[in-house]
Amino acid sequence: MKKNYVRPLDLRHGSVDLSHGGGGRAMVQLISDVFGKAFDNEWLRQGDDGAVLPAPGPGERLVVATDAHVVSPLFFPGGDIGCLAVHGTVNDVAVMGARPLYLAASFILEEGFPLADLARIVASMAAAAREAGVPVVTGDTKVVEKGKGDGVFITTTGIGALPVGRSLSGANARAGDAVIVSGTLGDHGMAIMAQRENLAFDSEIRSDTAALHGLAAVAMAAAPGLRLLRDPTRGGLAATLNEIAQQSGVGVVLDEAAIPVDPQVAAACEFLGLDPLNIANEGKLIAVCPADEADALVAALRAHPLGARAARVGEAIADDHRFVQMKTAFGGRRMVDWLAGEQLPRIC
Known part of the structure; x- marks a missing residue:
């Protein structure tokens, strides 16, 4: 597996900082170098949200x-x-x-x-x-x-x-697969930040926190070839897709115009200088499935109350560098990288 060459943790003199809980590269390194090495076993090594x-x-x-x-x-x-x-x-x-x-x-x-x-x-x-x-x-x-x-x-x-026989894992994505989100991004993180910063909008930004096992069951029924599901919490869509790219050995290309973001959330992010792709969600799913199952999966998600704003937002591609990129509204591309630090501490 291609390695990310970063400065090793200073386990003798270093200390924990907020970036180690932010869902980005620093948190992944802390988990790998401290917890992963100490607790190493075949189940922990799976590297998914559960064992x-x-x-x-x-x-x-x-x-x-x-x-x-x-x-x-x-x-x-x-x-x-x-x-x-x-x-x-x-x-x-x-x-x-x-x-x-x-x-x-x-x-x-x-x-x-x-x-x-x-x-x-x-x-x-x-x-x-x-x-x-x-x-x-x-x-x-x-x-x-x-x-x-x-x-x-x-x-x-x-x-x-x-x-037995069901296997959804971040290591399953393949080039050509569709990337789907179940709804608007950034609602939870911006609900927290709006309250912290006493921001007033025309309508209140509310957290999307919800139990998603019903929606997950809908996704599995609609897409028999479903590769994986993830809930993009800390670090948001950006961190989750970078994790998937690393696990699966693929790249991801997103379409900015297709990504659903509530206007109030977009306005709050712009005001605070934040990117909705990095903001935590607590009631959304990311699904990756074969391209020929994408339309059926989106339609099934939209028929569920928690998936009404579901959208196909990108695709997995062959890329030895495992980059996540986005096609912008201006016709160019930009990198969608891990968070370099902690944007929103104490968010979940």
């Missing part, structure tokens, strides 16, 4: 995924840290092609955190779990001293069942 594990019974395998949630503010238009913790992990299981079954949750609470806010978060989390049909079956709670946390952090782990 496919052997199941005790015939006919299915297990998928396990875990995610930590440190979003700030805790409450935002369209959601809160509670429902986000459920949706994020359900989606990581779903994009593996698995049926989400159970959740585990751990809470780190800061001394002095209002019980009313905690109850509101837990109620939201419970409602999201009930709506998704994925119960929280075990958990843990820790409390740290005042000033040693930031209200509440939540980690969730999901267990899912994957049928």
